[in-house]
Amino acid sequence: MKKAAIGVDIGGTNTAIGVVDELGNVVVKDNIATPSHGDVDRYMDDLTLAIRGLMNSVNLMNPEVEIMGIGIGAPNGNYYAGTIEHAANLSFRGIVQLVKLLKVRFPELQAIALTNDANAAAIGEMIYGGAKGMKNFVMFTLGTGVGSGIVVNGDLVYGCDGFAGECGHTTLIPDGRLCGCGSWGHMEAYCSAPGMKRTAFELMARYNANDSLLAGIPFNELDSKMIFDAAEKGDKIALEVFEKTGQWLGMSLADTAHHLSPEAIFLFGGPTAAGDYIFRPTKASMEEHLLTSFKNKIKILPSQLKPGDAPIVGASALVYKEIEKSDLN
């Protein structure tokens, strides 16, 4: 009997659903709209239909596959409560009892669990990716924001209320840039993809760099891919954006390392596609900021999850962690 798990990634406009095999491959997948109507029951009906559809098609392909459960990654997902709470980008008001509602609809499944996107990515890395066999590591997801998932002794750290792992909102530069959360100087405002854009414009302003390859692109159009392309062509501003971003990220990772002394820190997301442009200065800066007893020990690694499928794959991995926990109890 082969095992598989369902991963659900709830985004602002789209909900992606996939069946993931034990190696972390998405076997079949589907999409439904994350509604703007705010009606939880209608959404649950749509979601149930889509999941049942995928379960049936897996069963047709291979009746030997056993579906173990459903894992969900969602903004503001609270693992302890199985709820989505006051998510700014979703139309649902207040608290949605997602796990409870799904358990009623899928009583035959062993495990249904939910957490936020970055935590799901961390568990995905642990079950299917580069963190297999690691007991202490941290996952950073660099995108529009910066998320993080912390693993200690083989378990995700949820904290007292399910909200642990908000490393993107630690203060990097006191009274620095405005962060998306409304506060100031957070590492997310420097190390996310929009943070890199802001750095590019700060540097062009600093050097009055009319000759930069980035100088013809308006603020609201520049993205981290354009900065990478310019760096590949030797553009000084673009190259310095990666240097600065790496310095900031490395300093922040050293702070996290001093808290947790992890074996490795994994980086996931758009900016990491730039490879050595970002990894080299990040590693150098982290080492520079580490205490002697921490130096030359902690690996900074690219996530082994495939970019497109990672949120589904990460969410599905939750299922195996849940079953492992219930086996222990």
Add this chain to the structure above:
Amino acid sequence: MKKAAIGVDIGGTNTAIGVVDELGNVVVKDNIATPSHGDVDRYMDDLTLAIRGLMNSVNLMNPEVEIMGIGIGAPNGNYYAGTIEHAANLSFRGIVQLVKLLKVRFPELQAIALTNDANAAAIGEMIYGGAKGMKNFVMFTLGTGVGSGIVVNGDLVYGCDGFAGECGHTTLIPDGRLCGCGSWGHMEAYCSAPGMKRTAFELMARYNANDSLLAGIPFNELDSKMIFDAAEKGDKIALEVFEKTGQWLGMSLADTAHHLSPEAIFLFGGPTAAGDYIFRPTKASMEEHLLTSFKNKIKILPSQLKPGDAPIVGASALVYKEIEKSDLN
């Protein structure tokens, strides 16, 4: 049968040893010199003699008391290895196999374990102090330096190598003050007792404050107690030292909270004796720097361990954590 545990606190010049009852009271204690000769075997003989002496006197007082084990708090103490590694303030060179050497000398004891001072304080708070029943909290020890011990799911976080919990060496002000570790801008350089002194002198320089009660005290004589006394008399510089220290400490605690979402953060050490002078601005600043989902949840509490005995009491608490762990396995 009443239970007790032996706590050993190894300091730079003095090793304090005590027998601690189940309520966290030190029943009897003794002191030996932490040697400058660097001879581990001679030190182990002295330590063994002192511990045997205390065990005998407890036995004479009350033969019903069972000594469960020995817990040791030591600078650079590595819990996993049971060793003291390259401690700058001790005369021993390289790695000292302290737990191994003690197990040979006390084969009848259930548990012998070692960790660093701040971790020992955290376990002390959990077993005997204000963190009883808490599963997720952080302990900060503010003194000459700033140490920290992190508890997640009821267990101390040691990280992959035993060195986790160095929150005092996270960067508070990039390129800020020189830290004792040789790096720059660490929170320890701002929030320790010497950090408060440095703040006092920065403020006197800023305001040219010849009329401050602190203006007649040389740099190498000022301590945090003098700053407290001056604050009590309404001295503006001293009052602002507490405000600034609290702002920095609160910002740093918010960073730690964003990592771990603890139920409470405990503060221990000299500067906390100033009570509201330090707790009020620290709380206000932490709340100001927290994400909305973290606000008004996390308590900042004074340690319930008695200042003088805390290192012994904390170290002794390790014994009960060890027995709990071996019972689980």
